[in-house]
Amino acid sequence: MTALAGGIPRMMRPTHHQNYPRGGYSLEVSTPLGQGRVNQLGGVFINGRPLPNHIRHKIVEMAHHGIRPCVISRQLRVSHGCVSKILCRYQETGSIRPGAIGGSKPKQTSTPDVDKKIEEYRRDNPGMFSWEIRDTLLKDGICDRNNVPSVSSISRTMRCKFGGGAGEDEEDDDEIEKRELEENERRAKHSIDGILGDRCK
DNA sequence: ATCGTGACGGTTGAA
């Protein structure tokens, strides 16, 4: 641990390390949704998970009323770093929702160019099969035999871009939010049901 | 006193 005599690169924090005296400082509380913890301000949070929606909402609402971030932080018991982040994001994107967690990068098996071409073929001829697209890619000289994507790769690409063919409908934040709230409630209820009378299977 | 920032330990979910 002492290994970096050579000048700590201005941004390393050898001393911090989230070193709590082991055994617990960060109180643990149980919530319907998992292991909750308590931050320095006394607020409850779940490590690794986004803040609940109503808190996020409250943060932007208070900010909207001209309340300073530091006050919001103390009042809602959310770290100022988090308040700052949520507010920043809200200003940038207009959304209070957290970013998409998890999943793999849409794997770029082909170049963007090829991807574009696939989209184009598909748009011009929606009934086209993946193997036909593959053939066309070769015929048009977009790819050669060495770098042409596999048929399954092409169908994956199309699944991603076209979502299975159905038109994508954009829901506005409110709608998503509402649905999320319901889902949360349902989930919470579920786990309570599970505790009260475990009968599923 | 505030607030931007990045390390950290954590969870998630498509591939």
Place this chain on the structure above:
DNA sequence: CGTTCAACCGTCACG
């Protein structure tokens, strides 16, 4: 099915 791994999370502490 289980595993991988890069995305995001909020907290903490520094500056």
